[in-house]
Amino acid sequence: MPSLAAPGFDLDLTLRSGQFFRFRPDGDGFLLVDSGRVLRLRPQGDRIEYRGGTAAHVRRLLGLDADHGAALAALRRDPLLAAVLPRYAGMRIMTQDPWVCLVSFVCSSMSNMKRIQGNVEGIARAFGPALEDGIHDFPGPAALPAGALAPIRLGWRERFVAGLFARVDPARLHALAARPFEEARAALMELPGVGPKVAECVMAFSLGFGEACPVDVWIRRVGRRLWFRNRRVPDRRIADRFRATFGRHAALAQQIWFQAVRDGVPVGQAPR
DNA sequence: GCTTGACCTGAAGCA
């Protein structure tokens, strides 16, 4: 089985951090679906063994192309993040297919990991071409018959997802990766069900905008406590503060804080 | 601009 170098990379942490939903445990590794490929990954020390795709695909998907040493150095410049960093230094920002990422995060509103995973898998199973026995690629945008999404149980997100399937041009979506930050963000927010949070998720986790910083309820709490004496401030100010502090590593800083607070790590104290 | 409530469903966690 081929393998690639991944020093200090934590596959389990990265996959369970809520960036990407098309994975499941598979033996002593994971099975992932992205961009028409079924990838089987297994950590082996400082390497990742892989089957089903190219090394370039795996490296890109897992965020292993970035200069992680430089990123960690930037993160350590903030003492409070430095305090929790040892536990989360293996986190990477993934780069998945933007269309799948977009639909996934529109499904994520007021939902949870397990349910989002079920929704995304359900859409793939219902409308996507089979890749292997029981494993389907995610379907591209296309006009779906009225009511076709009903069995997926998306609830009030259904009309948003239907709108995305009707309106999105994947080529234009990909092309946003080359646009300036504000322009890409505004273009995404034109889409149904896409507000600031979902827009920055798509930018961070699929379009390569390292300065993107999705502000959800958890990051809102962290940001308020770290920088605004626990006062209410607009989400935009929190995201801007992440960008001012961490620059193009804001997305990684955000993702580490997100995971840390969800793990119950106290904010602004040394880990015990 | 900022605040508020509605929106489908499923199931964590606690009687």
Add this chain to the structure above:
DNA sequence: ACGGCCAGGTCAAGG
């Protein structure tokens, strides 16, 4: 078992 000052938000309306 049962069901809520829930849940990783967005949208449209209102003061």
